[in-house]
Amino acid sequence: MRRGPSAGPGAVLGxxxxxxxxxxxxxxxxxxxxxxxxxxLSGSWEGATLDWYWKAATNPAILASLRNSLLxxxxxxxxATAAATAAALAFHRHxxxxxGLLEALLTIPTVAPEIVLAASLLLLFAALGLRLGFTTxxxxxxxxxxxxxxxxxxxxxxxxxxxxxxxxxxxxxxxxRSFVMVTLPLIFPAVMAAALLVFALSIDDxxxxxxxxxxxxxxxxxxxxxxxxxxxxPEINAVSTMLLVATGLxxxxxxxxxxxxxxxxxxxxxxxxxxxxGAPFGLAxxxxxxxxxxxxxxxxxYIAPETLAKFExxxxxxxNVDLYDSNEALLAKLSAGNAGYDVICPSDYxxxxxxxxxxxxxxxxxxxxxxxxxxxxxxxxxxxxxxAHSVPYFWGTSGIAYSRKHxxxxxVSWGALFDPRYRGRILMLDDAREAIGAxxxxxxxxxxxxDPRLLEAAREDxxxxxxxxxxxxxxxxxxxxxxxDVWLAQxxxxxxxxxxxxxxxxxxxxxxxxxxxxxxNLAIPVDARNVALAHxxxxxxxxxxxxxxxxxxxxxxxxxxxxxxxxxxxxxxxSAVFPPADALGRLELIRDLGEATVVYxxxxxxxxxx
Amino acid sequence: xREKRREAVGLLLPGLVLxxxxxxxxxLLMLVVSLGRRTAYxxxxxxxxxxxxxxxxxxxxxxxxxxxxxxxxxxxxxCLAVGYPVAYWLARRAPKRxxxxxxxxxxxxxxxxxxxxxxxWIVLLRSExxxxxxxxxxxxxxxxxxxxxxxxxxxxxxxxLPFMIIPLYVSLEKLDPSLLEAAADLGADxxxxxxxxxxxxxxxxxxxxxxxxxxPSLGAYLAPDLLGGGKTAYIGNLIQAQFAVAxxxxxxxxxxxxxxxxxxxxxxxxxxxxxxxxxx
Numbered sequence: 001m002r003r004g005p006s007a008g009p010g011a012v013l014g015x016x017x018x019x020x021x022x023x024x025x026x027x028x029x030x031x032x033x034x035x036x037x038x039x040x041l042s043g044s045w046e047g048a049t050l051d052w053y054w055k056a057a058t059n060p061a062i063l064a065s066l067r068n069s070l071l072x073x074x075x076x077x078x079x080a081t082a083a084a085t086a087a088a089l090a091f092h093r094h095x096x097x098x099x100g101l102l103e104a105l106l107t108i109p110t111v112a113p114e115i116v117l118a119a120s121l122l123l124l125f126a127a128l129g130l131r132l133g134f135t136t137x138x139x140x141x142x143x144x145x146x147x148x149x150x151x152x153x154x155x156x157x158x159x160x161x162x163x164x165x166x167x168x169x170x171x172x173x174x175x176x177r178s179f180v181m182v183t184l185p186l187i188f189p190a191v192m193a194a195a196l197l198v199f200a201l202s203i204d205d206x207x208x209x210x211x212x213x214x215x216x217x218x219x220x221x222x223x224x225x226x227x228x229x230x231x232x233x234p235e236i237n238a239v240s241t242m243l244l245v246a247t248g249l250x251x252x253x254x255x256x257x258x259x260x261x262x263x264x265x266x267x268x269x270x271x272x273x274x275x276x277x278g279a280p281f282g283l284a285x286x287x288x289x290x291x292x293x294x295x296x297x298x299x300x301x302y303i304a305p306e307t308l309a310k311f312e313x314x315x316x317x318x319x320n321v322d323l324y325d326s327n328e329a330l331l332a333k334l335s336a337g338n339a340g341y342d343v344i345c346p347s348d349y350x351x352x353x354x355x356x357x358x359x360x361x362x363x364x365x366x367x368x369x370x371x372x373x374x375x376x377x378x379x380x381x382x383x384x385x386x387x388a389h390s391v392p393y394f395w396g397t398s399g400i401a402y403s404r405k406h407x408x409x410x411x412v413s414w415g416a417l418f419d420p421r422y423r424g425r426i427l428m429l430d431d432a433r434e435a436i437g438a439x440x441x442x443x444x445x446x447x448x449x450x451d452p453r454l455l456e457a458a459r460e461d462x463x464x465x466x467x468x469x470x471x472x473x474x475x476x477x478x479x480x481x482x483x484x485d486v487w488l489a490q491x492x493x494x495x496x497x498x499x500x501x502x503x504x505x506x507x508x509x510x511x512x513x514x515x516x517x518x519x520x521n522l523a524i525p526v527d528a529r530n531v532a533l534a535h536x537x538x539x540x541x542x543x544x545x546x547x548x549x550x551x552x553x554x555x556x557x558x559x560x561x562x563x564x565x566x567x568x569x570x571x572x573x574x575s576a577v578f579p580p581a582d583a584l585g586r587l588e589l590i591r592d593l594g595e596a597t598v599v600y601x602x603x604x605x606x607x608x609x610x
Numbered sequence: 611x612r613e614k615r616r617e618a619v620g621l622l623l624p625g626l627v628l629x630x631x632x633x634x635x636x637x638l639l640m641l642v643v644s645l646g647r648r649t650a651y652x653x654x655x656x657x658x659x660x661x662x663x664x665x666x667x668x669x670x671x672x673x674x675x676x677x678x679x680x681x682x683x684x685x686x687x688x689c690l691a692v693g694y695p696v697a698y699w700l701a702r703r704a705p706k707r708x709x710x711x712x713x714x715x716x717x718x719x720x721x722x723x724x725x726x727x728x729x730x731w732i733v734l735l736r737s738e739x740x741x742x743x744x745x746x747x748x749x750x751x752x753x754x755x756x757x758x759x760x761x762x763x764x765x766x767x768x769x770x771l772p773f774m775i776i777p778l779y780v781s782l783e784k785l786d787p788s789l790l791e792a793a794a795d796l797g798a799d800x801x802x803x804x805x806x807x808x809x810x811x812x813x814x815x816x817x818x819x820x821x822x823x824x825x826p827s828l829g830a831y832l833a834p835d836l837l838g839g840g841k842t843a844y845i846g847n848l849i850q851a852q853f854a855v856a857x858x859x860x861x862x863x864x865x866x867x868x869x870x871x872x873x874x875x876x877x878x879x880x881x882x883x884x885x886x887x888x889x890x
Binding site: 010012013014016017020021023024025026027028030031034042079082083084086087089090093094102105106107108109110111112113114115116117118119120121123124127139140142143146147148150151152153154155156158175186189190192193194196197199200203204206220221224225228236237240243244247248251254255258259326328329331332335353356357430431432466469470471472473475476479480483484485592594595597598600601602604605606608609 | 614615617618619621622624625626628629631632633634635636637639640643648650651652653670671673674692695696698699700703704707709710711713714715716717718719720721722723724725726727728729730731732733734736737738739740756757768771772773776777779780781783784814815817818819821822825826828829835836839840841842843845846847848849850851852853854855856857858859861862863866869870873874
């Protein structure tokens with residue numbers, strides 16, 4: 001290599017590059033470190049452990065999702081890279097009319113926001129009557145990666161010299177031979193880079209996959225995002241670390257071969273890497289026969305594997321679990337039809353939306369004898385009169401979580417979140433209905449109001465509050481509270497209950513003005529195939545011992561009165577899981593507001609945009 | 611000649627058919643949706659009305675669109691400024707046998723969830739975070755690194771950098787060294803030969819990198835939300851909210867088409883000057 005006259009600039013380039021690698025790998029190092037942290041939350045270091053690796057390796061849901069991600073990523077990479085390379089070559093080899101137009105057609109798909117692509121693909125698959133599953137996920141991943149691959153390969157090909165290929169042809173090489181011997185080596189770096197990037201886009205895709213995945217085709221990002229509601233567990237860090245180690249080993253093997261080392265030297269890292277990547281295929285277990293399968297679509301950390309195993313053993317069936325992270329994802333998928341689930345877990349207002357769209361099956365109460373175990377406070381609510389379509393499973397609240405270290409007296413009113421004394425130490429949920437709801441409640445109004453004057457007042461309160469707010473966050477708020485970055489947080493109780501286990505200095509209160517109650521329910525979609533088994537499952541979760549086990553293992557509030565005496569005393573005493581009885585009377589359900597939903601959305605946009 | 615034509619069609623067909631069925635057809639369905647109306651329960655009532663587009667042109671939403679374009683421009687320039695030297699070093703200075711491995715190392719972090727990496731950045735940047743602990747360990751004052759514009763840009767740079775480095779790398783790597791030698795022989799200094807030889811030769815890579823960074827940055831929402839504290843609305847959040855919170859698919863679709871048309875308009879406006887620059 002010819003050294004330029006400038007060793008100086010060369011050194012600068014080297015330093016910039018080195019710093020860039022540090023920048024790219026800094027969060028990776030954190031992630032690896034956290035995978036060994038004994039504490040469940042990243043807020044503090046609690047000592048080293050290998051527990052999370054063991055937990056990940058024995059969690060069938062995580063393994064299955066990792067396996068699915070690897071399958072989908074590989075398939076999408078092969079198809080997208082091949083199609084994109086072929087298209088780019090067409091531009092290289094030929095001059096034709098409308099070249100600009102064709103190039104634009106192949107590039108434009110990068111323009112569409114992911115969520116729009118996701119919803120449009122769901123519309124397409126519904127129109128075609130395609131069942132959501134692996135095929136739809138792979139097709140969708142191809143759809144959003146082809147253009148990226150095309151742009152990269154095209155950048156390599158632009159302005160290429162045709163001479164070499166022509167020479168090869170002149171020397172009698174056939175088209176295949178001249179492609180393999182001449183063209184491929186020239187474009188190989190671009191094809192490889194494109195493939196790596198497509199795989200990266202595919203294996204990290206959440207938005208598109210959450211719309212088009214069906215029974216048994218959940219990928220790792222779906223697993224990760226659905227875990228957010230219960231706090232992202234370090235198991236994910238452990239899985240990510242293993243994935244990095246495995247790909248690092250494969251990379252090392254490829255590198256050794258490239259350097260001309262013997263295949264035997266490269267065999268060890270290659271075998272180790274492949275072994276790690278192959279492990280989820282062996283450990284996750286294969287699909288069960290469809291006839292005796294219950295397809296459950298539920299929030300993450302809502303039921304323990306051992307509880308499912310009991311049901312499977314009792315009925316001689318297999319329960320297939322897929323996870324979601326928002327009611328809206330559930331609504332979108334059920335509205336499109338063809339989802340294939342037997343039991344779902346919608347929250348209160350979504351039950352109403354689904355019910356009114358005739359998407360839920362009427363429940364046969366004679367098949368649900370244990371429904372009598374449920375406390376009357378959670379039955380016959382307005383979203384589902386007489387519980388004709390749904391049965392309460394868990395319930396929860398939103399309230400104020402606080403750090404006792406920094407906030408002396410427990411806050412009693414929503415006013416604490418609007419108090420200038422806590423400037424820069426306040427967290428609000430990044431959720432239109434909850435944040436506006438807190439402002440409304442503070443002034444003594446219902447969080448379901450449609451009165452424009454009350455909403456205007458709430459807007460002004462929230463705008464005044466904005467300079468006091470450190471961050472709006474509805475995903476890892478408990479971690480931010482735990483780390484000391486904020487002292488007061490509007491919060492949902494489930495994640496706070498888990499944070500309180502790690503740090504006794506965290507408290508949770510339901511303000512005196514009242515706050516939000518939510519009830520998550522089990523229901524059967526109208527197109528469920530295994531209706532009898534679905535009823536059996538719902539009744540199973542209502543049995544006192546089973547409901548107590550679910551509550552004990554998942555630590556959300558159980559509506560099952562018969563289960564309460566069976567719970568450990570410290571769980572009964574946890575104020576985040578079982579708030580004081582007098583507070584319960586002040587809770588209000590969030591209702592679907594129909595047309596007025598748009599008003600809340602605009603109001604929230606105005607506050608965020610100010 | 612006819613055979614060559616057939617070959618070109620054969621090469622283009624798979625890509626065009628895939629995108630035709632999996633992108634253009636669904637977008638057409640979306641276009642139909644964008645002319646409809648949200649029903650009380652978040653479904654779609656079909657109609658032929660431009661009301662959603664009218665709503666999208668409200669100053670509130672146009673301000674948000676403008677802010678998003680600004681964020682995307684700054685992100686693109688930042689990525690270009692950091693990415694070009696890195697790509698140049700990888701493609702021209704790094705030992706040849708290391709290049710593929712080094713390039714793969716640029717992409718490898720992106721095989722883990724972006725969400726998880728954003729959480730890791732919070733651990734690094736928060737007030738009692740790794741960076742601040744290191745600063746105070748060195749006797750330096752602590753810095754406010756999280757929940758501000760700095761954090762948003764850092765997250766954007768982090769998320770988009772490989773999409774700049776890779777196309778730059780593939781176009782720098784094929785740069786013919788004899789061109790640089792010729793420039794040097796003709797008496798051009800390093801700066802001049804860089805501006806007059808290297809940059810024009812790698813324009814396709816620069817253009818590709820800018821496209822791959824600029825467009826996704828327009829729809830960004832994770833970094834602004836998690837690192838920026840969610841205190842500013844960008845078009846990405848807005849569209850996301852229409853589909854995932856307000857269940858107002860017609861309005862979300864209209865916003866998305868306004869965004870796409872903005873991008874296309876920018877490209878049409880920029881095409882001339884770009885072509886001119888390439889011709890120089």
